[in-house]
Amino acid sequence: MTQMNQLEAWLAREREQAARFDAGAGPGVATPARFAHLSGLEIMERMLAGELPYAPIARTLDFLLLEVERGRALFQGTPGPAHLNPMGTIHGGWYATLLDSALGCAVHTMLPAGRAYTTAELGMNLVRAIGAKAPRVRAEGKVVHCGRQLATAEARLYGPDGTLYAHATTTCLVFDLPQASGGRADAAAR
Template structure:
């Protein structure tokens, strides 16, 4: 590993530690009444700040939200042996879940108060095998279009050395948030 890659890995580890420190007080699952009056970006930022709990799947699959900005979301994952398929590499479903999270949350950051979304279509391209020898990967999601009824986004899954492991795209349906759940 060259010095630049080592520095990037160290930066990623430090950013993860800072987010984890904020998340210690947030438990459970965010409720509709907690997010109803927030824009998507405000809700995502509240999650990063530990004011709203992260989704339980993040702990189950060893990944977490690292940053958000308008139209962007970055998730970081730790590929582990427990994520392996029978062929001895990380299962495609792990790639897909990390990428889907980045895609959906990027779209979420564009939702105004009272609007929500759901995935209509999701496509993943796996371009390189992944094992636990890669300490961390990042799924970087970016919105391509966010309209009144449809939003689209793209994401890449990259290692700290800049290598691409997968990329994905999504189409989401945008709608008014329901009154009750």
């Protein structure tokens, strides 16, 4: 597939998913009562279907979740003028947020109901500046290991022509969600 055909396919997939998000719950935060009984993969699948809200940061930084499967998450982003640093290049924080999202969501797909995660460590290498030749980039996260207390994952940020712009690794802490019966999660749901 040529780079132009690849970009067209990426844009078509983006429009399809954006329409699903726009017709669904939109950006926001779901209450624990809405997801406590779901596995991480089920949560991510319902988010993709528009049944659960997606993270508001995605709208702020112009990226969206495209695909999930067990141990994998794929995001697509549009680096633009709002993401520039004072030197006129895409801010490293934009790369990091997109990669962290792919890494964390990949880990999330591995968790059973009642379990959650948080990023404990994020390591990132920027290997090339994103320029005009990459109007879209993708961050693909894949789980390396998911245990009871720790999970690790790796991700790559690349353009439609396969150019690698950054890669990252994470260590996530995995923990039990507070119980909904009389606990903090129950109070937060009210």
